[in-house]
Amino acid sequence: MATTISSSTTYTLGAGEDNLTLQGTGNINGSGNTGNNQIIGNAGANVLNGLGGNDWLDGGAGNDVLYLDGNDFAEGGEGADTYWVSGSYNLTIDDGSTGVDTVKASVSFFQGDSGRSDVTEYSFSSGGIERIELQGSANLDAAGGFTAETLIGNSGNNLLAGNGGADSLYGGDGNDTLYADNSLFAMQDTLRDTLDGGNGNDTLYANGSDFLLGGYGDDVFVLTGGNNFVGDYGGVDTVISDESISLDPANKVGTSLVSAQIENLQLSGSLNIDGYGNNQNNTLTGNSGNNLLDGGSGVDSLNGGDGNDVLRVGSLQTGATLTGGAGIDEFRFASNAAGNHTVGTAAITITDFTQGQDWINLSHAGLNTLTTLNVQAGDTLASLLAQASNQATAAQPQALSQFTLNGDTYVVLDTSTSSSFASTDLAFKLNGAKTLTLADFGLAAPSSPTTGGSGNDVLHVTATPSNGIDYQQGATLTGNGGNDTFWIDAGYRGDHATGSNTLVISDFTHGVDTIRLSIASGLYLPGQINTLAVQAGDTLSTLMARASHQTSTYTMPALSQFVWGGETYLVLDSTADPSWVGSNLAIKLAGAPTLTLADFSFA
Incomplete structure (x- = not known):
């Protein structure tokens, strides 16, 4: 028969005594023995310790x-109670009070089944815990419940997961991993959580609309959508994002805001998204989609990865290393970009330019010649740059030159008649010896403006009449052999429903040729191709109208295709206007090729 002791003073159960009930309202304490005890507190602030065994502790009223x-x-009962946990067991906590209750754990502490033997697993019969504090210096983990909680790490390397509710997570010292929700166990929310990594090299995972602070150290912030804020105190930090984003808070792109202290950006997933740097020395890395990367100012490293990428060098760039990666990549220089390899901080290098596939966009009108300089004995990089910067004349105010030195090719754009390298001149290096042609700059016109030869041609359709052809009145482009690029400028229009303004590509080959579409500045790149089904009663006019009503925003053009009369029609809907407008584009492709995003590049 169980023995119950009632005491109005501090008491420890002796051998053979099973249960203890504290009496009165005084702040007294109760302890068990090695058996399975039931200890019940009074209305005061009690310290209850079951010692060994599987015990039942009831604090009653007061802060216990x-x-x-x-x-x-x-x-715990009423009041703000504290639970000290020191072993890997299964606990049941019943705390329905309105106070702020705290667990102080010297072991890993999870709600529910963690699947781990080194974790104290707890469940609730009612109520919840508002605060979990990990103790000591061991590498411990903690996961919260479904209510709003505060999780605090110790000086070790911690994993903290908020689970449901609007949680606050503080890593403290150590290299910590913080999850806004408990996505490890598929328990997620979209509430606003606060994650603070503290000292150390921390990794913070956002979900929803969260506030992330890296603290000191080299931190990583992983964003999966939502209206997040990312801030940091120091170290070299990286944002990983699955949507378009900017590291410059003054140039916000997408839904998340990133403070100017973040150095690096890595795009994740496979969607066509863009990344922008700030005035730090940034490293921007693309994903497997088609990306636009712009480092902003500073000395930046841009790596497009897979996909057909655009790597952009702006007017404030003081140096850059550009790596296109796989795909058909564009290395785009602003019209006022400048670089000089005789000054180390202004050096711009393209590491992997592939002729016949990649291209260099200098954003300068009127360039139609490329001069190759002869390197002579005694020439140095400085002397060759000086020679290349003395090519422009009053009659030809812009001059493009190239030379090869020590196994690498240098390109110089001379934009002034000064006899020396001017601040507006541009020089950049291509790793490896290459003999560039105007086609590598998208400037070469084939023998006919609309017909290519047997090589890799660029057929460029402009928004204004050129080469004696008004493309707005219609044109047929034929690439013939090779890997050809059909480049259609922003502002070009086409509407096959009227018949008077048509653009036709006669021999596009899926997986071989490329359609390059110029997207107006400030717009997102299309992330997919909509394939429209032809329905009973459809006409070319109704299909064109439907394709021109695929986007509801003025910042996200929509790309659609449909097959009509054995031909594929491609439509770029550039506005939220529900009808066909002048800025929309339609192209007919002879035959019925099925297009994918891999068939496109965007400028």
Whole structure:
């Protein structure tokens, strides 16, 4: 038969005594023995310790402290209670009070089944815990419940997961990993969580609309959508994002805001998204989609990765290393970009330019010649740059030159008649010896403006009449052999429903040729191709009208295709206007090729 002791003073159960009930309202304490005890507190502030065994601790009213070291049931009662946990057991906590209750754990502490043997797993019969604090310096982990909680790491390397509710997570010292929700166990929310990595090299995962602060150290912020804020105190930090984003808070792109202290950006996933740097020395890395990367100012490293990417060098760039990666890549220089390899901080290098595939966009009108300089004995990089910067004349105010030195090719754009290298001149290096042609700059016109030869041609359709052809009145482009690029400028229009303004590509080959579409500045790149089904009663006019009503925003053009009369029609809907407008584009492709995003590049 169980023995119950009632005491109005601090009491420890002796051998053979099973249960303890504290009496009165005084702040007294109760302890068990090695058996399975039931200890009930009074209305005061009690310290209850079951010691060994599987115990039942009930704090009652008051701000109580309960020590748990077995498969215990703990009920704090009213007040702000504290649970000390020191072993890997299964706990049940019943705390329906309105106070802020705290667990102080010297072991990993998870709600529910963690699948781990080194974790104290707890469940609730009612109520919840508002605060979990990891103790000591061991590498411990903690996961919260479904309510708003505060999780605090120790000086070790911690994994903290908020689970449901609007949680606050603080990593403290150590290299910590913080999850806004408990996505490790598929428990997620979209509430606003606060994650602070503290000291150390931390990794913070956002979900929803979260506030992330890296603290000191080299931190990583992983964003999966949502209206997040990312800030940091120091170190070299990286944002990983699955949507378009900017590291410059003054140039916000997408839904998340990033403070100017972040150095690096890595795009994740496979969507066509863009990344922008700030005035730090940034490293921007693309994903497997088609990306636009712009480092902003500073000395930046841009790596497009897979996909057909645009790597852009702006007017404030003081140096850059550009790597296109796989795909058909564009290396785009602003019209006022400048670089000089005789000054180390202004050096711009393209590491992997592939002729016949990649191209260099200098954003300068009127360039129609490329001069190759002869390198002579005694020439140096400085002397060759000086020679290349003395090519422009009053009659030809812009001159493009190239030379090869020490196994690498240098390109110089001379934009002034000064006899020396001017601040507006541009020089950049291509790793490896190459003999560039105007086609590598998208400037070469084939023998006919609309017909290519057997090589890799660029057929460029402009928004204004050129080469004696008004493309707005219609044209047929034929690439013939090779890997050809059909480049249609922004502002070009086409509407096959009227018949008077048509653009036709006669021999496009899926997986071989490329359609390059110029997208107006400030717009997102299309992330997919919509394939429209032809329905009973459809005409070319109704299909064109439907394709021109695929986007509801003025910042995200929509790309659609449909097959009509054995031909594929491609439509770029550039506005939210529900009808066909002048800025929309339609192209007919002879035959019925099925297009994918891999068939496109965007400028």
